[in-house]
Amino acid sequence: MKMIKSIIRPNKVDDVKDALAKLNIAGMTVTEVRGHGKQKGHTAIYRGKEYNVSLLPKMEIEVVVPDALADDAIKAIVTAARTGEIGDGRVFVMPVQESYRIRTGEREA
């Protein structure tokens, strides 16, 4: 199993959700986050004064998928979240050792 953690533009959440749904990946965790990547934010100007906007609002989507589905899921996320501009985000992939369903205590492969 792999955990895929994507940091994406807030307005791309629906597109990414739809793309994952097409792969029958329904379970996910979505979190409002703030941060910056290489771009390190930028300067905003309001009424002649400059404000440094270092932490940008982003969305984080976490999904756990079987190894066999991971590549397709990553591809779907990248395609759906891409605009081609700076600030499109990142996808991180991590191995998941074990997973348990709390309701039943059952261990999943």
Place this chain on the structure above:
Amino acid sequence: MLDAATGGEYHGMSVTQPDPVGARLTGSLAAARAELTADVRRGAGGRGALERYSDRVDAMLRQLFADGKPPEHVVVLALGGYGRRHLCLHSDIDLLVLFGGSIGAVEERFLRSFLHPLWDIGVVVGHQVREIDDFRKLEADNPEFLLALLDARPVAGARALFDRFSALFHKPDTHAHILTSLLQLIDERHARFNATLYQLEPDVKESPGALRDLAATRTIALLTDPLLLRRGPADPARFDDAEDFLLRVRSTLHLETDRNLNVLSHELQEKTSEFLAYPGAEPRQRVERLMSDYFRHARTVSRSLEWARKTAPAPVGPNLGLSRDGIRFLDPIQAARDPSSWIGAFQAAIDSGTEVAEEAMSCIQQHVDRYRADDFFPDDASRAALLALLKPRAGLYARLSQMHDCGLLGRVFPEFQAISWRVVRDFYHKYTVDEHTLLTIRGLERLSTTADPYRQRLRNVLNELAEPELLVLSLLLHDVGKWRDDDHATESVRMARDVLDRLRLTDEARETVLFLIKHHLRMSLVAFRRDTEDPDIVKDFAAFIGTEQRLKMLCLLTLADVEAVSPETLTPWKEELLWRLYVDTYNHLTQRYGDERIGRNQAGVNDLLAQCPSDLEPQEITRFLEGLPQRYLQLFNHEAIYRHVRLARGIQPDEVHLSLDRQDSSVWTLAVVTLDKPFLFSNICGVLSSFGMDILRGHALTNPNGLVLDVFQFTDDERFLALNDDAQDRLLHVLENVVAGRDDVTVRLRGRERGALAVKTGARFPPVVRADKEASSQYTILDIVATNGLGLLYRISRVISQHGCDVDLVLIATEGEKAIDVFHITKGGSKLTDGEQQGLTSDLLRTLEDTQ
């Protein structure tokens, strides 16, 4: 109006021969006095005896009245102490002779026959003569008389006339005035006694804690809350005991001195203690017991008075009093009949930082269903008061909730009633629709005073709004359409139209409110679901929103709306997204609008042409519009645009065409059309400043053909326009001379350099000057924020022109003491070079720092 001062003329004509009337009067009075004297000698000259004596005097006056062949419409009223039936042996008999019509010969004859016999038998009569119509206007400068009138009691004559008098006299405003005067009279009187009741030789009428204080305490209760004394520090029975004691003492003083003397001197203390049968072998012991009783009673009175003064509702508006439990109606019966006064109770509660008292709430709740929406704001003043109530500030949510609880909000806005307790099930909302709506207003109220440093930027936006009450009105109505299950924004707009019709809002305010309601979901959609880093998204949103004011209002409405969904819905993350969209759109509206010019086939122009008035040609309009920023079409309504087209007609170099309108009592709008030339903008601003006009808002626009349209809104603090009939001609004349170079504005302003051009005192802000050559494709943008002051625009634009720059577009805004101006400038048709930009900004900063 006749009063005691003119009474002398009747006296001069008095009958001097003894007559049967006089003899009978003398007999009646002597008998009454003998009876009272006997009571006093027994130490029983208290309340009961004085009431009996007053009744006998009443009977005597009634007889005299009947003998005097009174006209039909006259009534004799007992005033003051006599009105309270506390007439002492030598008290003045205070009377008001009130006529139902004007006083002529018949009435004067009656007055003589009524008053002269009283004087002849030696009674001291304090009389006033009035016509009923005199009471249509308050005798504000005669507080003692007004106080005495509170005790008015009909003794003889037309009872119906007394009722008419009561209806005219007992009004909330009159009561409020009397209360204020009474409190002042008490203070003055106490000051004469060094404000202490512990006098060794007290005046039992005037001293602190004596009879006048006792009457004053009752009057305060009467004027504010008749049940006040029941809750006071003294048992009402003890208060009555004090009165009886003080009256008994006073009676003995009158008997002993044989005149109207009320000072309980050392000598009279001995006599009085004997009359009142104090035990003790020595006179000193009897006196000590008397005086100890006196101080005990005086203290009771004094404490009750102080308590009443502290506790009584303070008048805070017509028929409104501020008491410990909040705002009350001073006269609930009157309040029940006058629903237009109810909004005032809630306004007063907000102003006083309190609530509307439960009693007033019950009164409203009991009567509210009798009235229709219009009854609550029947005239312009009450409509303005309703809008003023909606200004966001501490207490607004709580008072609106109270209005909702007692049924008033749903009656004032029946549309709001439609969502009362309305449940809409979705995944987000946690409250009923009405409560969600009120919570949006609470959010705004909290924002207006928040100390959270992170929220100051949005708090500033709120506090900068010119008409924040329109935002609250929009919030109040934004979800009323949710009474139905389909597209609620459209239904809300339909319902809001009725409200706005009833409130008779100006067209501009009306459009703003309807826009906000119709599009209340738009900004959250764009901020949270669109890529706001895409310049086209921001550009479209800016085009949709049109003006900075609307942007500010929609941003705050969105914030409040999201926040009121549930405590978790508005996260700092969402607030940040909203703020970024706000800033990007604001910058677009103020810095990039110059790039978007009106071209052929421009949307919105067709409407203008279709409704073109008969004196204008469509080509004339298109020629005028072409090349102006597209925003022009959003900034001005059709009427204003047609006016501008007319002003531009046939304009020649050095000519100035202008129109001047008064917008409201203090703000004027000046539209100027001319052809561009160097220093034009600073010259126009300079001329306005030379007339003492303070520019608040405005737009300077140019089209590529050099046509200039400047529209200024300004205050005329020196009232040049209001006071001079030919002001417009004179202003035009000076403008033409200055624009044509025949007159030098610097000379005109020289006399004002030190005086009127000085910056207003008050808050100062360090000036901000920022030049940006990236924001617009054609212009260098200058953002200037500085302390507002007369002549500020002149000083700024003059420096710009001195640097050889053209002022192409200007946005002028003022928020409180802060001026926010955005200049679009070029030099030789291009943006400034880095060096030019640097030189200009440092010069501007220097100018602003020197003069601020």
